[in-house]
Amino acid sequence: MLESNRHPNIEILSYSEVIEVDGYIGNFEIKVKRKARYVDENKCTGCGTCTEACPIYIPNYFDENLSARKVIDIAFAQAVPAVQDLVRESCVECFACVDGCEQEAIDFSQQDEIVDLEVGTIIVATGWDLYRGDDYGYGTYENVINQIELERIIAPNGPTYGHLKRPSDRKRPERILFINCVGSRDVNKNPWCSVICCNLSLKNSKLIKSEYPDSQIMCVYIDMRCAGKDYEEYYRRSRDAGIIFVKGLVGKIEEDPETKNLIVQMEPVGTDTVISAEFELVVLSPASLPSQGTVEIARVINMEKSPDGFLKEFHARLDPISTKVAGIYICGSAQGQKEIDKAVSQAKGAASTAGIPMGKGEYTIELIRAKPSDERCAKCYKCIDACPYTAISVNETGNLVVDLIKCRGCGTCAALCPSKAIELTYYRDDQYMALMDELLPMPE
Amino acid sequence: MAGTIRAQYPSSLRTVLVPCTGRVGPDVVMRAFGRGADGVMIVG
Numbered sequence: 001m002l003e004s005n006r007h008p009n010i011e012i013l014s015y016s017e018v019i020e021v022d023g024y025i026g027n028f029e030i031k032v033k034r035k036a037r038y039v040d041e042n043k044c045t046g047c048g049t050c051t052e053a054c055p056i057y058i059p060n061y062f063d064e065n066l067s068a069r070k071v072i073d074i075a076f077a078q079a080v081p082a083v084q085d086l087v088r089e090s091c092v093e094c095f096a097c098v099d100g101c102e103q104e105a106i107d108f109s110q111q112d113e114i115v116d117l118e119v120g121t122i123i124v125a126t127g128w129d130l131y132r133g134d135d136y137g138y139g140t141y142e143n144v145i146n147q148i149e150l151e152r153i154i155a156p157n158g159p160t161y162g163h164l165k166r167p168s169d170r171k172r173p174e175r176i177l178f179i180n181c182v183g184s185r186d187v188n189k190n191p192w193c194s195v196i197c198c199n200l201s202l203k204n205s206k207l208i209k210s211e212y213p214d215s216q217i218m219c220v221y222i223d224m225r226c227a228g229k230d231y232e233e234y235y236r237r238s239r240d241a242g243i244i245f246v247k248g249l250v251g252k253i254e255e256d257p258e259t260k261n262l263i264v265q266m267e268p269v270g271t272d273t274v275i276s277a278e279f280e281l282v283v284l285s286p287a288s289l290p291s292q293g294t295v296e297i298a299r300v301i302n303m304e305k306s307p308d309g310f311l312k313e314f315h316a317r318l319d320p321i322s323t324k325v326a327g328i329y330i331c332g333s334a335q336g337q338k339e340i341d342k343a344v345s346q347a348k349g350a351a352s353t354a355g356i357p358m359g360k361g362e363y364t365i366e367l368i369r370a371k372p373s374d375e376r377c378a379k380c381y382k383c384i385d386a387c388p389y390t391a392i393s394v395n396e397t398g399n400l401v402v403d404l405i406k407c408r409g410c411g412t413c414a415a416l417c418p419s420k421a422i423e424l425t426y427y428r429d430d431q432y433m434a435l436m437d438e439l440l441p442m443p444e
Numbered sequence: 445m446a447g448t449i450r451a452q453y454p455s456s457l458r459t460v461l462v463p464c465t466g467r468v469g470p471d472v473v474m475r476a477f478g479r480g481a482d483g484v485m486i487v488g
Contacts (some may be wrong), residue, residue, distance in 0.1 A: 368463055388466075411467025427463055432472050439458040440479035 010361075013115070015085060021122070021301045025327025025363050025406035028118040036110040037085035039072070043105035046074065050097035050106060058090045060159075064149045066167075067159035071191045072097045072106070076236035077157055085145045121327045121354040122312060124303070125347065126294040128333035129286035131183040131190060138182075141255040142168040143262060145284045147200050154207060164208060164279045168260035172212065173280035177264055178205055178219040179250050183223060183287035190287040192308045195337045197285035198225045202238045204283065209241050218277070220266055228339060253282060288337035299326065301388060310336045321350050324389065326405065327364065329354050368409035368426050372400035376421035381414035383422050392422075464488065 004010045013032055020031035020369055050072045060069040062076045072086040086097070086106070098106045135252075137144045144167050145153075151328035156162040160179040166173045184194040198221065205217045224245065226235040239245060239291055248268035255262055262282045266276050290309045298305055304312035311330045314322035320336075321329050330351035332343045357363050370383075371390065377400055384392045384400075392413060400422065411424040420429060446453050462468055465488035476484050 103479050174488035411462070412464070415472075417471030424463065425466060427467055429471070431474060432460070435460060435473070436475050436479060439460070440476060440481055442479060 001078070005080050012080060014079075014081060016115075018297060023118075025325075025357060026120045027428075028119045028122055028327065030119060030122075032117060033114040034116045035117055035164045036088075036112050037083070038088060038106060038108055038110050039084050039086060040105045040107055040110075041083050043103045044083040045103055045105075046084070047102075048074070049100040049102070050084055053096040053100040055094065055096060056090060056092060058087060059141075063159045066149060066152055072310055097258065106181065110422060120358050121149075121329065122301075123329045123331060123350045123354055124294075124301070124334055125330070125332040125350070126297050126334045127291045128288045128294070128310075128337055129291040131289050133183050133189065133286070135182050135286075136179060136250065136253045136282065137255065137262070137285060138240035138284055139262070140285075141253065141262060141282075142166075143173070143255075143260055143280065144253065146286050147197070147204065150204055150283050154204070154211075158394055171280075174214060175216045175279045176205070176208065176218070176281045176283065177250075177277075178217070178222040178261070178278040178283045178285065180224075180285045182284040184285075186287075190289065190308070192287075193225065194285075195225070196288065196339060198353055199231055199234070199286055201283075202226070202231075202234055205243050206234075206241060209238075209243055216244075217242075218246060218279075220246050220250050222247070222249070233308065269402050279293045288333065290334065294334045298303075301325075303328070303330075308336070308337070310334065310371065321346060321353050324408070326413075327354075327357065349394060363405075365405060366409060368424065369404050369407045369414050370402045370409070370411075370422055371425055372402060372422045374399045376419050378419045378421065380418065383417055385417055386412050388412065462488070 005012050012017050013034060015033045015037050015289075018030060018031050019033045021028060023029040031148075051074070052068045054070040054072050056071045058071055059065040059067040060067045062069075071091045072084050073330075074084050083105075090296070093108070097278050130146055132138070136139065138146065147169065152158040153160050154162055154164055157433070160170075180197050180201055181194075183189045184192065184197065201219050201221075205219060209215055209217055224235055226232045238356060241270060246266065248266050248271075251265045251274065252268060253262050253264050256278070262279050263276060264279055264282065265274055265276050290305075290311070295309070297303070298311060306312045311334050312323065313320040313330060313335055314324060324331055329350045331346040337345065372392075377405065381397055382393070384394070388410065389406045389408055391403045391408075393401050393403070396403050402422075409424060411427055413422045414424040414427070414429070423429060452472050465486055473484050473486075
C-alpha cells in the first residue's frame with residue numbers, strides 16, 4: 001500500500017466516496033466526495049501530538065469497538081496516508097490538538113470537497129462485511145463474539161495486545177466453542193455458503209491452541225469445507241493438534257448469570273441425543289455479506305447484483321471479472337466471497353483485463369445497435385424503462401437517443417416497441433418477417 | 445447446438461437466429477403461428 005502511495009502513476013484518494021459515475025469506457029466522468037477530515041493531508045506528518053493532547057475517547061471501529069481511540073487519531077497503525085482524522089461529531093472543540101500541532105495542519109474550517117475525475121476504466125473492489133444477526137445470543141451475551149472480534153483480540157496491535165481475554169471479565173477462556181455457518185446456508189437468512197468461515201475457524205482455533213496448549217477447543221460444523229490448496233492438510237493438522245470437531249447443530253445457548261459462561265445445547269449428527277456443554281467463550285462464524293460500500297457503489301453505478309447481493313459478473317464461469325458494462329470490472333469479495341489467494345488472482349485478472357482496452361487506446365463495438373425513428377416514435381418511452389443497459393435517453397426535443405457504447409444490441413427495445421419506432425440493425429422486423437415467410441410457406 | 449452434439453432432429457424444425465431472446469417479441473411469434481407453425485420454441 002505504501003509503494004502504491006509513492007508510485008508516480010497512482011493517486012490514492014482516501015476518506016472519500018464515489019458519488020456519481022457517468023459516461024462510457026474510455027470516457028467515464030466520476031464525481032468523488034472527499035470528506036473533511038479536518039486535517040490537511042499535505043501538512044500533517046502523522047507525529048501524533050494531537051492524539052496525545054486530545055482529551056476525548058470514542059469507540060474504535062477498527063477494533064470492532066473493543067478498544068478506544070481519540071477523537072483525533074489515526075484510523076489504524078498502517079493507514080495510508082499516515083495522517084490523523086478528526087471525528088467532528090464527538091469533538092468538544094477544546095482545540096488542544098490545534099495548540100499542539102507544530103505543522104498547523106489541523107483545520108476546523110475544512111469542508112467536504114467534490115472532485116471531478118475523467119477515467120478510462122473502473123475496477124470495483126469494495127469488499128464484504130459480516131452478518132451481525134442476534135443468533136446464539138450475539139449482542140446480548142458478552143462472551144459470544146464473532147470471528148472478526150476474535151481476530152482483533154488475538155492481534156498483537158489489538159485491544160488486548162494479543163492476549164486472549166474474554167469480554168466479560170478479561171480472563172483467559174480455556175474452553176472455547178467455534179460455531180460455523182451462523183446465518184449461512186440457511187434459507188431463512190442467507191442461503192449461500194460463505195466460503196471462508198471453515199478455514200477461518202481452523203486458523204483461529206489453531207492459533208489459540210498453539211499459544212495456549214491447555215485450551216479445550218471444540219468446533220461445531222455442518223460440513224468442513226476445506227477445499228483448495230493446503231486446506232485439507234491444515235484441517236488434518238488441526239485435528240492432530242487436539243481441536244475437537246463435531247458435526248452437528250447448536251440448538252440453544254444460555255448464559256450463566258454469575259460466571260457469564262455459555263451453556264450450549266447441541267445435537268451431534270447421527271447420535272439422536274442432545275448434549276449440553278459449558279464454554280467460557282463462544283466464537284461465531286457469521287455469514288459473509290456484501291459490504292455497505294458494495295451496496296452503495298452498486299446503486300451509484302447502477303450495477304447488476306446476483307441474488308445474494310454481491311456484484312454480478314458478466315459470466316459466472318467464463319468471465320467473472322467483467323460486468324455487463326464495458327470498461328467496468330469487479331474483483332475480490334465484492335463479486336462473491338472467496339479466499340485470499342482467489343481474491344488476489346482475480347485482482348490481477350481485473351488489472352490486466354482493464355489494461356487491454358487501455359493499452360489498445362481504442363474500443364471496438366459491433367454495429368448491431370438500436371436505431372430509433374423519430375417519425376414513428378409515440379414517446380411512450382417503454383423502451384427506456386426496458387433497456388437493461390440504460391442505453392436509451394431523450395434529447396431536448398423529446399426524441400430518443402441511443403448511446404452506442406452502452407447499447408449491447410440485445411433487441412429488447414425493438415421487440416416491445418408498440419409503434420415499431422426503434423429497430424435493431426441487422427435484425428429488423430421486416431427481415432424476420434421475410435425469413436418466417438420463407439421458412440413457413442403457405443400452401444397455395 | 446443439436447448439430448454439434450450430433451443429435452438428430454426432424455427437418456420440420458426451423459431455426460431462426462436472434463442476437464438475444466429479448467429480441468423475440470409477440471409479433472414475430474404470432475407470425476409463425478399465423479403461417480401454420482405448430483409451436484414456437486424460444487431458446488437462449
